[in-house]
Amino acid sequence: MTTSLERFYSVIPAGGIGSRLWPLSRADAPKFLHDLTGSGTTLLRATYDRLAPLAGADRIMVVTGRAHRSAVEAQLPGIADHNIVLESEPRESSAAIGLAAAILSRREPDVIIGSFAADHVIRSSRQFRSTVAEAAAAADAGYVTTIGIQPTEPAIGFGYINSGENLGIESSPNALRVRSFVEKPDLSTARRYLRSGEYLWNAGMFISRADVLLEELGRSEPGLRDGLLELAAVWDDPALRGPAVDRIWPELPKVAIDYSVAEPAAKAGRLAVIPGHFDWDDVGDFASLAKINSGGRPSDLAILGENARVLADSSSGIVVTQTERVISLIGVKDIVVVDTPDALLVTTRENAQRVKSVVDALKLSGRGDVL
Amino acid sequence: MTTSLERFYSVIPAGGIGSRLWPLSRADAPKFLHDLTGSGTTLLRATYDRLAPLAGADRIMVVTGRAHRSAVEAQLPGIADHNIVLESEPRESSAAIGLAAAILSRREPDVIIGSFAADHVIRSSRQFRSTVAEAAAAADAGYVTTIGIQPTEPAIGFGYINSGENLGIESSPNALRVRSFVEKPDLSTARRYLRSGEYLWNAGMFISRADVLLEELGRSEPGLRDGLLELAAVWDDPALRGPAVDRIWPELPKVAIDYSVAEPAAKAGRLAVIPGHFDWDDVGDFASLAKINSGGRPSDLAILGENARVLADSSSGIVVTQTERVISLIGVKDIVVVDTPDALLVTTRENAQRVKSVVDALKLSGRGDVL
Structure with missing residues (x-):
């Protein structure tokens, strides 16, 4: 039997321009292609390097726009073709992550995927990875799992996760049930959240068995799920992929994964959160x-x-x-x-x-x- | 007998980088070579155009650095060689204006000169010229004459002129005796100046018979005056000018004309001021x-x-x-x-x-x- 981390596959949706970082971020130079920390490394490359030790660099899939293909390959030399998924046009995170889940699920039915934005900054990689490992264990137990960052201040620029009781998963001792997601609060609300100790920052990280994620997606967006499965069925056939993309992709609903998967799963009590004790920022502005x-x-x-x-x-x-x-x-x-x-x-x-x-x-x- | 305006000669000292306007103003692109009003004209050209109607464009002398010769000629095409005085290095306003006075005085012993900065902004040219005409009349009566701008607000960025009684000059009915020059005031002092009605902005304009100016300069800076007269004596001889400049100019004292001429003349009761009722600004910052x-x-x-x-x-x-x-x-x-x-x-x-x-x-x- 394999461990949850051995079945783990990282997914990096590398989309989004980062308009609030204009004129640095542009359509042809989106946020993830910039070095925003003075480290000498783009955010995309830093994300890749952070994820590589989890299940190996060969188990990282990047979902990005066709226009960014060469820039992404320049950042990640040696990335295998089967690990780059190109979108013909942006269709939001449900389609991007859902497609990765559908493709990977066909290739490896018991795969556990973890989706991490290409343009966030995380300081302590070791802490990050141990948290992901625990999230993978919770995912293996059937939960769509997110990582919520332990707040260090009453930030008003992030959404929050209201966490509930410990789920009692043996291999994921810190996994809590998610009660709800809440939008960016005002300052006094943010202060209350911080005092309560029950709220975590929503860092937009989702770890889940691919089949569980697709099932969850199918509940709220059955058409989207079906389209993605149809695409995935021909994805690895070079002759069929192109026509299928041209036919299906532009018709897929544009919806953020927070709305299609995370919130409904939370409402149904099927969403877990692992508190993350590491420095994280989405560099939103x-x-x-x-x-x-x-x-x-x-x-x-x-x-x-x-x-x-x-x-x-x-x-x-x-x-x-x-x-x-x-x-x-x-x-x-x-x-x-x-x-x-x-x-x-x-x-x-x-x-x-x-x-x-x-x-x-x-x-x-x-x-x-x-x- | 000629009128004072017929004997008038304008002098434009075009020096000074305007460091407070960096990075617009530079050593190789000083303030006077910029269009700072959106008029499409450099300040130098606007100054020239404002002065030309007084005694004719052929009676305007520009004193500038050797480095700016071609830029100045590009701005003032057709300016005669004898109307450009080139400094081998900057030696402050007493040397620049004094040299013009000495040269012009040799060419026309009864000349009245008016010195006007190349980089100030003046809105109402007609008002300006009628004020200069009256100043020329006061100069003809033997006074070193300045034009003081009627303040419209308690500005703290300008020096002030404390004006006294009317001098009773028939052809210059508004000429007042200058009591003193005062440095840039603080706001409460500036307010007091404004209320008193006795203070005018020092716009750095000097109108004087050239011989009177040189006499006044000789009182405070005899060495400087003598050097300038020596230079002027050979100025119009191409063979002698160069060696004289090389020998004399670098040794001349660097002193602002306010200190060498205006303040001593004011103390001695020999300085007149004509209040100027026109918009003026030195565009100092x-x-x-x-x-x-x-x-x-x-x-x-x-x-x-x-x-x-x-x-x-x-x-x-x-x-x-x-x-x-x-x-x-x-x-x-x-x-x-x-x-x-x-x-x-x-x-x-x-x-x-x-x-x-x-x-x-x-x-x-x-x-x-x-x-």
């Missing part, structure tokens, strides 16, 4: 990027950019630069400056969430050349 | 530039740049751009963004005066390539 890169001290000025030439006086916040220009800041607090060859953003931490609206405005005003 | 270009409304965002592509949301201040980059501002108030191909400045109106310190820091840190 420049305020978050500033925090990650400044050691958490609000007085700091974080600087990101290989060739950064920054001269700052009485300034805090973050400078992200892709150019070699001298950037001088004087007396600007909590500032966000993002300097790229064709676009410049100047805002503040407080306004970081509003960056997406700029992207929308640029689309509307015909300046899509910089998106 | 980006706060001033913002004011000039925003119609004075602090809620406005001023945008300067031929190819500006600015998208602003809830932002005020000024954007100056020399590039075609999309510049997006979100929720930044009183911001100053100066975008050039090799340097970017982000500061606030309040900190505008501190820009010079950046220039100093860049010099010290070996990043003089962007100065």
Whole structure:
């Protein structure tokens, strides 16, 4: 008999531009292709490296857009063709993760998959992996399992998971039942969550037996599940795959896996959560990027950019630069400056969430050349 | 007998980088070579055009650095060689204006000169010229004469002139005696000045008979005056000018004309001032530039740049751009963004005066390539 980790397969959905990180993140240079920690590694590569020790680098599947194929292969040289799933167009996370589940399930009926975003930052890889191992055990026991991050502050930028009683799974002693998912709270609610000790940050990580995930998906989105199974049935046949994709993929419903799987499973008591005691951030906006890169001290000025030439006086916040220009800041607090060859953003931490609206405005005003 | 305006000769000292306008103003692109009002004209050209109607375009002398010769000639095509005085190195305003006075005085002993900075902004040219005409009349009566701008607000960025009694000059009915020059005041002092009605902004304009100016200069700086007279004596001899410049110019004392001429003359009761009722600004920093270009409304965002592509949301201040980059501002108030191909400045109106310190820091840190 194999262990749950031996049957484990990582799935990295690498989609999403990260509009709140414009002008750094773009359609042709999405967030996961950037080094956002100054480590010298893209987020995608860091995710891959973090997952490789779990069940081997040959058991990591990347689901990404056709347009990103060469960039992804450049980041992950040697990745096998059967581990790259290309979407002809974005159809949201249920389709992306569900397709991986369906393909892998056909190849290995007892596979346990774990889905991890390509563009999050995690500090302690060892802690992360031991948590995933425990989640895989809970998944093996039949639960759709998520990892909830133990909050360290009353963050308002994340969704929360309300956790309940211990599920009593022998090989997964920390697995708790999930009562519900809750949306990003306001500050006072976030404070209450933190005090209660019952809430974890929703990090969007899902670990599940592939068949269980597809069953759960079939309950809420039967058409989507059927489409994915149909695709998977021909996926490994080069002659049939293309026509099937062209016919089926564009018709699949666009729905986030949180809504199609996680929330319904939670309602039915079939969702488990393992509390994760490691540093995690979804780097959702420049305020978050500033925090990650400044050691958490609000007085700091974080600087990101290989060739950064920054001269700052009485300034805090973050400078992200892709150019070699001298950037001088004087007396600007909590500032966000993002300097790229064709676009410049100047805002503040407080306004970081509003960056997406700029992207929308640029689309509307015909300046899509910089998106 | 000729009128005072017929004997008038304009002098434009075009020196000074304008460090507080870095990274727009540079050693090789000083302030006077920029269009800072969005008019499509450099400040130098606007100054020239404003002065030309006074005594004719052929009676305007520009004193500038050798390095700027071709840029100046490009701005003022057709300017005669005898109207360009080239400094081998900057030696401050007493030397620059004094040399022009000495040269012109040799060519026309009864010349009246008027010196006007190349990099100030004046709105109402007609009002300006009638004020200069009256100043020329006061100069003809033997006074070193300045034009003081009637203050419209308690500005703290300008020096002030304390004016006294009317001098009773028939052809210059508004000429007042200058009691003293005062440095840039603090806000409460500036308010008191404004209320008193006795104070005018020092716009650094000097109108004087050339011989009177040189006499006044000789009192405080006899060595400087003698050097200038020696230079002027050979200036129009091409064979002798070069060696004289090489020998004399580098040894001349560096002193502002305010200290060498204006203040001593004021103390001795020999300085007159004509109140000027026209919009004037020395564009001393980006706060001033913002004011000039925003119609004075602090809620406005001023945008300067031929190819500006600015998208602003809830932002005020000024954007100056020399590039075609999309510049997006979100929720930044009183911001100053100066975008050039090799340097970017982000500061606030309040900190505008501190820009010079950046220039100093860049010099010290070996990043003089962007100065």
